Amino acid sequence: MASVELAEVVRRYGAFRAVDEVSVEIRDGELFTILGPSGCGKSTLLRIVAGLDRADSGDIRIGGKLANSAEPAARDVGMVFQNYALYPHLTVRENVAFGLRVRKVPRREADRQVDEIAAILEIADLLDRKPRQLSGGQRQRVALGRALVRRPSVLLMDEPLSNLDTLLREKMRVEIRRLHNRLGLTTIYVTHDQQEALAMSDRVMIMNRGRVEQVGPPLEVLHEPSTEFAARFVGSPPMNLIRMQVHEASETQVTLQAVDGDGAWVQGPASGALACGQQFWVGVRPADLDVSPTAGTRSGLVVPVVMDVAELARDGVLLHCSYAGRNVVATAGAGDPIPALGERTLVSAPWGSLTFYGCDDGRRVRATGVSVRWPEPATAAASTSWAPGDPYGDGGLGGDAR
Amino acid sequence: MTLVRGDVAPATDVTTPDPGRAPGSHRSRPGFGRFAGYLLVMPALGILTLFFYVPAAFLFVMSFYHWNLFGGSAFAGLANFDVLFHQPLYFKSLLETAYFVGVMVPVDALMGLALAMLLREGFRRSRAGGLGRALVFLPHVTPVVATSVIWAWVFNPRYGLANYLLHLVGAPQPGWLDSATWALPSVMIYSIWHSVGYYAVFFLAGLAMVPDTVVEAARVDGASSWQTFRRVVAPLLSPTTFMVLILGTVNSMQTFSQVYTLTGGPHGGAGGPAFSTSTDALLIYNTAFIYQHLSLAAAMSLVLFVILITITAIQKRLSRRWVFYGGTER
Ligand SMILES: Nc1ncnc2c1ncn2[C@@H]1O[C@H](COP(=O)(O)OP(=O)(O)OP(=O)(O)O)[C@@H](O)[C@H]1O
Ligand SMILES: [Mg+2]
Numbered sequence: 001m002a003s004v005e006l007a008e009v010v011r012r013y014g015a016f017r018a019v020d021e022v023s024v025e026i027r028d029g030e031l032f033t034i035l036g037p038s039g040c041g042k043s044t045l046l047r048i049v050a051g052l053d054r055a056d057s058g059d060i061r062i063g064g065k066l067a068n069s070a071e072p073a074a075r076d077v078g079m080v081f082q083n084y085a086l087y088p089h090l091t092v093r094e095n096v097a098f099g100l101r102v103r104k105v106p107r108r109e110a111d112r113q114v115d116e117i118a119a120i121l122e123i124a125d126l127l128d129r130k131p132r133q134l135s136g137g138q139r140q141r142v143a144l145g146r147a148l149v150r151r152p153s154v155l156l157m158d159e160p161l162s163n164l165d166t167l168l169r170e171k172m173r174v175e176i177r178r179l180h181n182r183l184g185l186t187t188i189y190v191t192h193d194q195q196e197a198l199a200m201s202d203r204v205m206i207m208n209r210g211r212v213e214q215v216g217p218p219l220e221v222l223h224e225p226s227t228e229f230a231a232r233f234v235g236s237p238p239m240n241l242i243r244m245q246v247h248e249a250s251e252t253q254v255t256l257q258a259v260d261g262d263g264a265w266v267q268g269p270a271s272g273a274l275a276c277g278q279q280f281w282v283g284v285r286p287a288d289l290d291v292s293p294t295a296g297t298r299s300g301l302v303v304p305v306v307m308d309v310a311e312l313a314r315d316g317v318l319l320h321c322s323y324a325g326r327n328v329v330a331t332a333g334a335g336d337p338i339p340a341l342g343e344r345t346l347v348s349a350p351w352g353s354l355t356f357y358g359c360d361d362g363r364r365v366r367a368t369g370v371s372v373r374w375p376e377p378a379t380a381a382a383s384t385s386w387a388p389g390d391p392y393g394d395g396g397l398g399g400d401a402r
Numbered sequence: 403m404t405l406v407r408g409d410v411a412p413a414t415d416v417t418t419p420d421p422g423r424a425p426g427s428h429r430s431r432p433g434f435g436r437f438a439g440y441l442l443v444m445p446a447l448g449i450l451t452l453f454f455y456v457p458a459a460f461l462f463v464m465s466f467y468h469w470n471l472f473g474g475s476a477f478a479g480l481a482n483f484d485v486l487f488h489q490p491l492y493f494k495s496l497l498e499t500a501y502f503v504g505v506m507v508p509v510d511a512l513m514g515l516a517l518a519m520l521l522r523e524g525f526r527r528s529r530a531g532g533l534g535r536a537l538v539f540l541p542h543v544t545p546v547v548a549t550s551v552i553w554a555w556v557f558n559p560r561y562g563l564a565n566y567l568l569h570l571v572g573a574p575q576p577g578w579l580d581s582a583t584w585a586l587p588s589v590m591i592y593s594i595w596h597s598v599g600y601y602a603v604f605f606l607a608g609l610a611m612v613p614d615t616v617v618e619a620a621r622v623d624g625a626s627s628w629q630t631f632r633r634v635v636a637p638l639l640s641p642t643t644f645m646v647l648i649l650g651t652v653n654s655m656q657t658f659s660q661v662y663t664l665t666g667g668p669h670g671g672a673g674g675p676a677f678s679t680s681t682d683a684l685l686i687y688n689t690a691f692i693y694q695h696l697s698l699a700a701a702m703s704l705v706l707f708v709i710l711i712t713i714t715a716i717q718k719r720l721s722r723r724w725v726f727y728g729g730t731e732r
Contacts, residue, residue, distance in 0.1 A: 052618050073624035085615035089637040089726040099623035102633070132728055146623070 002063030002153040009058035020210035035197040036207035078147030086131040093127040228362035249274040261324025268351035281357040288353035289330035307339040465700035482701035506654035514601030538599040546659040585674035608642030658683040
C-alpha cells in the first residue's frame with residue numbers, strides 16, 4: 001500500500017494543457033475519486049499515475065518514491081480500463097494470471113492466487129471462458145480481478161462502470177466499495193458520474209479544464225462547493241447562480257442587484273467596506289429557496305420569477321422557474337403550494353444560506369467583507385459516506401434526477 | 403416456434419406481398435433479388451472463366467496428351483509425368499524453388515512485420531505516417547521487369563553498386579548473378595525488396611486491429627516489450643500472419659518475372675549459371691516456349707498446382723493450433 005503524491009503535474013498537447021498544475025496527495029488506503037466533465041483531463045491524469053503517459057513537468061511520488069519516469073511495471077499499480085481491455089485470446093484464468101505469469105510466478109502458485117481472487121469476485125465459474133463469452137458486468141469483474149491479483153499498492157480505475165446499465169452500476173459501486181473496505185487498497189477512481197463519486201469515495205477531487213477545483217470529502221464537496229464551477233457541477237439539481245453587483249455598501253449593510261435582469265436583489269449585513277460595482281456570483285441551493293408571492297424577508301435574496309415546469313423528484317417537487325431568461329430551480333417540500341404555469345411569483349432565501357463566488361477567479365469569497373455561510377462540517381463526513389440510505393439530508397441526491 | 407401464415411407461403415409466390423417479410427427489404431422483390439446476385443457476379447465470373455477456368459481445364463487436359471501446336475496431338479496417359487519424374491533437372495528445379503520459398507516466406511513475413519512495427523511506432527504521432535507507408539509500399543507497385551533491370555546493374559560483378567559498396571568496406575565481392583552460389587540469393591534480395599512493403603501493409607492493418615488499451619494493460623501488468631509482443635500482440639496478429647504466410651508461399655512459389663529478367667534470357671538462357679536459378683516457374687516457361695514441350699510444361703504446372711494446394715491445406719490445418727480467430731471486442 002502506498003500514498004500517491006502529485007506536485008504541479010502538467011501535461012500539454014501543443015499549447016493546450018490537458019492537465020494543468022495538479023497538486024494533490026492521495027492518502028494511503030483511501031478511495032479517492034476524480035470527478036469532472038468529459039475532457040477535463042481525468043484519464044490523462046490517471047494514465048500519468050499509471051506510467052502510461054508522461055507529465056511534461058511536475059512530480060509523481062508513489063509510496064514516497066519519485067516515479068516520474070518509472071515504467072508502469074515498476075510502479076506496482078493495477079489498472080481497470082474503461083473498456084476493460086481484457087486479452088481476447090486468453091481465458092479468464094489466463095487473463096487474471098497474466099501479471100503473475102510474466103513475473104515468473106510458478107503456475108501452481110499463480111493458479112492458487114487466481115482462485116483466491118476469483119472467489120472474492122465471484123467469477124470462479126467463469127475461469128475457463130474467453131472474454132467475449134462474458135457479459136459486461138462479468139468482464140468488469142475479470143478486469144478488476146486482473147488488476148487486483150498482484151496485490152498492487154495502488155489501484156487505478158478509469159470509469160470502470162460506465163459501460164454498465166444503471167442497476168448493475170449501482171450494485172457494482174457498492175461491491176467495489178465493499179472490496180475496498182476489505183482490501184484497503186489505495187484507490188484512484190475516475191468518473192464523470194457525481195452520484196458514483198459521492199456515494200463511494202473517501203474524498204473527491206473535482207477537475208475542470210485540467211485544473212483542480214476542489215478536493216474534499218463527499219459531503220463537503222456536496223454542501224460547500226468552493227468554486228463557482230464546483231457549485232454548478234455538484235448536486236442534483238446543483239446550486240442556482242445569479243450574477244450580482246454591489247449596489248450600496250455601508251460599514252454594516254450591503255445591497256446587491258442582479259447584473260442582467262430586473263428586480264432581483266440581495267441584502268445583508270456586511271463587515272467591512274465593499275466597493276460599489278464589485279461583482280459576485282450569488283449561489284443558492286434549490287432546497288433553500290422559498291417560493292411565495294410575498295417575500296417575508298428583508299435580509300437575503302429575493303428574485304422575481306415566472307413559473308415554468310414542475311418536475312416530480314424523489315423527495316419533493318422541483319420547480320423550474322425563469323428569471324431573465326435563465327432557469328432558477330427551487331425545491332418545494334410536500335404540501336407546499338405549487339404555482340401555476342406562467343404565474344409570477346418570488347423565490348427568496350435567507351442571507352445565511354447564500355454563497356458568494358468571485359466573478360474573476362470563481363473562488364468562494366470569505367475575506368472580502370461579505371460574511372458567507374460556512375456551516376459546521378457535516379457529521380458523518382468522510383467515514384461512512386457510502387452507507388446505504390440517504391446521507392445527504394437535504395435530498396441533494398435525487399435518485400433519478402440526472 | 404409457431405408458424406405464422408406468412409411463413410408457409412410458397413417462396414415462388416410473387417403476386418401477394420409476403421406479410422412475414424419486412425416491407426422495403428430487398429427480399430420483398432424476389433423477381434429482381436433472385437437474379438441481381440447472378441447479374442452482379444456475372445462480369446467477374448465471365449472474366450475468370452475466360453482467362454482462368456478455361457485455360458486451367460485446357461492445361462489439365464493437355465498434361466495427359468502429347469500436344470502438338472500444329473496438329474497431330476495424341477492421348478499419352480501418364481507418359482508426361484513419367485518423363486518429368488525421370489528428369490534430374492526437374493528435381494533440381496523443385497529443390498531450388500523450395501530453397502527460394504523457404505527463404506522468401508519467413509524473411510518477407512519477419513521483415514514485413516518489423517517494417518510495419520517501425521512505421522507504426524515511428525509515425526504514431528506524426529503526419530508523415532502516410533508518406534512512410536507509401537514509400538514502403540512503392541517498390542511493390544514498380545514493374546518487375548523494369549526494376550529488375552536496375553537491380554541487374556546493382557548486381558553486376560564489375561561495375562555494380564553492390565560490389566562497389568562491398569569494395570568500400572573491404573568485404574569479399576561475390577559474382578552475384580554470374581555465380582552459381584549467389585545467383586538465386588541475388589534474386590531473393592531483389593524479390594524481398596519488391597515484396598516486403600506489400601506484406602508490411604498487411605501487418606500494418608493487422609496491428610491497427612490490436613487495441614492500444616490491451617497493450618497498455620499488458621504493460622501495467624508488468625510485461626516487458628518482448629512479453630507483450632509474444633503473449634498479446636502476436637496472438638492477436640495471428641490471422642494476419644497466417645494470411646501473409648499463405649500469400650507469401652503462393653506468390654513466391656510462382657515467382658517468374660524477376661527470375662527471368664535477372665537470370666533468364668541474356669544471363670545464361672536456362673536460368674542462371676549451371677541452372678542455379680532454374681525455379682519451377684522458369685523451367686515451366688523454358689519447357690513450353692524454348693524447348694517447345696507444351697504438354698510437359700502443362701504436366702509441370704499441374705504438379706505445381708497440386709503442391710500449392712497441398713501446402714495451403716496443411717497450413718490451414720496447422721493454423722487451428724496457433725491462429726486466434728476470436729476478434730477483439732473493441
Ligand atoms: N493525444 C492527444 N492529443 C491532443 N489532445 C488530447 C490527446 N489526448 C487527450 N487530449 C485532450 O486532453 C483533454 C483531456 O482528455 P482526457 O481523456 O483526460 O479527458 P477525460 O477527462 O478522461 O474525459 P472523458 O470523461 O470523456 O473520458 C481532452 O480535452 C482531450 O481532447
Ligand atoms: Mg476518460
